[in-house]
Amino acid sequence: MKSCSFYETMILNEETSDKLNEHLKNCIQCQQLQSLMRFETTEIKLPDAFIEDAVKEAFIKAEPIKRRHDFFSTIVFIAVAIILVSIIITSLMIQDQLLKYYFGGVSLFMPFTVPVFSIIRKKVVMK
Amino acid sequence: MDNEQLIELAKKQNKNALSILLTSHYEIVYGYMLKLTLNPEVAKDLTQEVMVKAIVHMNKFKGDSKFSTWLIAIGTNIYKNQLKKNKRMVITEDFSFLDAMTFQHTSTEDAYIKRDNMKTILKLLNEMKEQQKIPFLLKHYYGYSYEEIAVILKIPIGTVRSRIHNTIKKLQDSMKGGLYEIV
Known part of the structure; x- marks a missing residue:
């Protein structure tokens, strides 16, 4: 018997039309294929107590993993922040040196460094 | 409380909702997981x-997808990883779970036939x-669309389509001579 591929073609194209229903009425092969391929199952019923226990256990198991996960993401965040800040500072310093070289002594860091140095100096002098 | 509200609460670390x-x-x-591992x-x-x-x-x-779809995607990844490790996957097929399975809109007799078909299909799929x-x-x-399957498995829709097509063909070939006796 030559096999009919009408149903197969229709489901592969995700088509469910009147044409298919009409075809299914007349074609035994496609009816058989349909009953073989479609399983409208309800999942296996597990006892409620079992599921509740399993979920509780999952929470207990997840706790240390989550803590470790949070710890590592904090570490990664801090590391990325440090790298970014050092990249920015280095590039500013390079820019600063270039400015100093080309414009003679004008420092970008002066507004920040002068007060800091003066505080340090005062403290050292006071001692 | 509906699923969406529960999901929102769960994302805010609400343990009860989750x-x-x-x-x-x-x-x-x-x-x-049972159908995958048998x-x-x-x-x-x-x-x-x-x-x-x-x-x-x-x-x-x-x-952007259903919560069940997300869980199924996680399950698929875990199963694939287990297969790669290949430690716990040396398993024996145990079809006793099928007895506990109920079928929607089906008489007892039809359910018996469907269970038998399912066993055959799952056995073939497992190979x-x-x-x-x-x-x-x-x-x-599970009735997922090709698009959803593509998202779950992270492969193109065309690949999903061709894989399902090949599987059906293989199943038909494997059951040649047996296909119409089963039903």
């Missing part, structure tokens, strides 16, 4: 891993490669 969500989806995940004990272990992963990564759930087995299971047992 617990309700996981409890209501446990059987779906377990059923899926072994209740291994399926239970893998389902537990899915639950743990879902708890840890709940804040990564974007909400196939994962890339053929998983899309077929998702399509024919």
Whole structure:
């Protein structure tokens, strides 16, 4: 018997039309294929107590993993922040040196460094 | 409270909401793992891993798919990883779980036939490669669209379509001579 591929073609194209229903009425092969391929199952019923226990256990198991996960993401965040800040500072310093070289002594860091140095100096002098 | 509200609360680390969500989806995940592994004990272990992963990564759930789809995707990854490790996958097929399975809109006699068909199909699927087995299971047992399967498996829709097509062809070939006796 030559096999009919009408149903197969229709489901592969995700088509469910009147044409298919009409075809299914007349074609035994496609009816058989349909009953073989479609399983409208309800999942296996597990006892409620079992599921509740399993979920509780999952929470207990997840706790240390989550803590470790949070710890590592904090570490990664801090590391990325440090790298970014050092990249920015280095590039500013390079820019600063270039400015100093080309414009003679004008420092970008002066507004920040002068007060800091003066505080340090005062403290050292006071001692 | 509906699923969406529960998901929103769960994403804000509400343990109760997440617990309700996981409890209501446990059987779906377990059923899926069971069909993949054909072994209740291994399926239970893998389902537990899915639950743990879902708890840890709940804040990564974007909400652009159903929660069950997200869990199924996690389950698929865990199953694939287990296969790679190939440690716990040396398992014996145990079809006793099929007896506990009920079928919708089906008489007792039809359910018996369907159970028998399902056993045959699952047995044949188990002999196939994962890339053929998983899309077929998702399509024919869970009714996912090709688009959803493509998202779950992270492959193009065309690939999903061709894999399912090949699986059906292989199943038909495997059952040649037996196909029409089974039904």
